[in-house]
Amino acid sequence: MNKALAALIHQQVKVYRGDATYLLQILRHIQFFCSHIPEQAIQLLSFELKISIPKIRALIEFYHFLHYQPRGDYDIYISDSIIDHMSGKNEITSYLCEKLKVKLNQPRADGRVTVANTSCTGMSDQGPAVLVNGLALTRLSRKKVGQMVAKIEGKIAVEAWPKSWFNVADNIQSKGVLLNSEIKPGEAIKKALAADPHDSLTEIDKSGLRGCGGAGFKTAEKWKSCLLSDDNRRYVVCNADEGEPGTFKDRVLLNSYAEQLIEGMTLCAYIIGAQKGIIYLRYEYQHLHKKLQETLQTRRAANLLGTHILNTELSFDIEIFMGAGSYVCGEESALLESLEGRRAIPRIRPPYPVTHGYLGKPTVINNVETFCYAALIIEKGADNFAQQGLAGFSGCKILSISGDVEKAGIYEIPLGMPVKNVLNLCGAQSVQAVQVGGPSGALIIPAEFSRVISFDSLNTGGSFMVFNHSRDILENALNFTHFFMQESCGFCTPCRVGTKLICDLADKVATGQGARLDLDSIKQLNHVMNEMSHCGLGQRAAHPLLETLEKFPEYFVKRMTDVEYQPSFDVEKSIQRAIDIVTIESN
């Protein structure tokens, strides 16, 4: 085998102390190094880590960014969210492929470049966006594409491309208590360490802070359950997988508020008694990795991380773990599976991570934003946070606003704010609909614009996508439906098979072949998937299509012939092969 590759593998195995739970991390390195995972690497790893070959293959096949076949030296992924589409993604893709003379998903014959689609890369405020060898490049224009192609044809290494190309703007549009705060590193911890950990927990409890990752579970309650668990080897995990299309607020927090995040995780460690923390960073945020490492290092140097933090009994350190492309990893128990070096299959719950989490030990998993708010609450007090809400709601929330708005970006808003006020804030005009909470969330029409953003009525992990009257809402449903099919982990029957059936039905409707009986099938599938799926992905996967059907029947009617039944396939297409053969024969 290639000596350099063998050396890399040996070095990686050593770095990770031969611990097989780091397999995914090692595979990522190999993928970057060879632009694929060669068979020999699999065999060597199998030997070194004592894992069977099929188990290694299983990982490679599961994660989107790992491959058996070599990718191009320049491996380009184009973000495929509906918002990217609205900012000209398709046009840019064709232009890019045309300039590079490649077909989607097929490496160019000379092995120089590959271009492929990927699920939302978290750049909806600055699309169309791509990843080039893992690094984000946003606001692609024809001009930028031309320049990129020149670099690629000139064999200029990505590291030598102009740094400015890789700038990712924060686009902070509206600041509230968190985004305005400038916590001095260590302030919140000092304050907490001066008192009993229980006081900090009480403060978090008093603030009413709830999880910002989507589920809205009470943070203090989660931390308390973990604290009360029997085992005293405990972990703090930060969910920075931010995969819900249209969300990007964690990206901004990780970029510019990492101190608060780490402060929050350290506080959590102090409260629950954990020694180790992990940040699970999605693959698409590779560009943040180095900066985060540096922040961790600075804090270690300042005695804010590591052993005996600020010369107290508290010892806690944080490791960054990179994802490899899979939306379901955002589901907390799937995330744990991924951390342990397996395919990201959501676990059977209960038991919950608070008692049986990472490596089977009690684990608190929270979203990036949740930890940031926790630090703020300890620093500024529970009341300060709670007072922020409107109309009886307490606290605030950061929204990632994108689509047909004047100013896309992140907005920290008080909870309880009506949708119409949010729309005013971001300068949205002639709004036809808003998708609140991403594809898994809800489609809101003007008649509902007085509904307020809150955990109980309109819950959102942060995604807020705006569509004006020029948009065809069925396109959204199609995009979301395909997203879910691509991201289904395949564990349970309703989601594995259902997401495919729903996609086929959506395509059938979109191409004008839908019939009334197909609508019945969509309803039945939604019912089964919603009630029977193992995790949130499958539960929500048929919903966008159904909701579009209910709220915008005109987009269906427009495309449908008013019949009860239509065949499942296109007869003309199906006989094309036979016609070709017979035509050749008769000549």
Next chain:
Amino acid sequence: MVMSKRSNTFTIDGRAIPFIVGETVMQAAIKANIYIPHLCFNPEFTPNGSCKLCTCDINGRKKSSCCTEAQQDMQVNNETHELTGMRRTLVQMLFVEGNHYCPFCERSGNCQLQALAYDLGVTDLHFPQFTAHRNVDASHPDLMLDLNRCIFCELCIRSSTEVDHKDIFTIAGRGINKRLAINSKSGLLKDSTMKVTDKSAHICPVGCIIIKGEGFKTPIGERLYDQHSIRDVGNLRPDSAVKATTPMQAEKPKKKLKLATCSLAGCFGCHMSFLDMDERLIELLDRVELSRSPLNDIKTCAPDCDLGLIEGGVCNTENIAVLKHFRESCKIIIAVGSCAINGGVPSLRNNIDVKDCLDEAYLNGIGLVNPKIPSDKELPYLLEKVYPIHEVIKVDYFLPGCPPPADAFWKILNDLLDGKEPELPYNLLHFD
């Protein structure tokens, strides 16, 4: 009245069920002889929770009963109209996902997926078939692996690790591209350490892991699930000989109706089985007037037919035209036999390119003189694959079997003549 608080019971469909703390709803139900449908659960192994057939209403929420611990006073609903409907859909999903052709499956009659379909009254696929490309691995001297039939219950994985301590099987891929992989260098079963004596060789609930030489041993009609429903005997694998019951006698037909029949891509076996009604045919003719049918060689349907029986799958443009003609002429369409319901034998060509099929039949076949692919304008074009008829026209009822027994024809026709919703008793519902 003071009642002493009875500890450790919960209810399933209103019935009080005792349980030991830590037991799941499924475990307690099995002990109490209550059948909750399941495929991936097996009492010998840790639950997997993936098939979702065991989903029940538990305190008002849908949960997998194999993964939910029983709790005091928990209210579980198992047999509800809603759950039966949802479970039917799940079974149909599993059928369209893989390639399940029961008439030529070694496990037929002993298959738990098929048995659940019978028990839930599933007669059709409802959804379009995926026609997935899956492999058959016949490399092992004693075992065969037909991945077309894998339902990903992961029982082989669990038994191989938990009992055999071998770790032969694993799941790879994700989503709809998920696949079962073998732990050997070549990926073939023969190169693994798998033995026919392993537990995992005797665990597959469907026809995916097959022991060579064991298929088709027991005659049709005498296999385990031919006569006994899975809810009565449970999820069992071994063949179990059971005496066939006497054919059921239905009431006489009462009203005359117009009947048309045809065979598309089929073998006429279904028509032969129709004729097997024997002397009952004379009774039937008192009540039925035969329109277009290969039995009388009439070529078009009367425009006001009541009933169209269609045998065979849809393989070419002529089949489509005939189907449309039937749909326009007949009030009720019944898909008859496996070929009409899921493509059956003719759909064995579905994963083979049309050109290769034609070459094999007309150019490379044995004993051909002057080999040539027919290209006469009059001939219909082949479709790229063979479709079940429900993918081409709306179908009202399905009469499964390969062929369906004469008694099943008799029953369904009589039900319709009596103006009743047709229903097949357990012993007449089979897929082969």
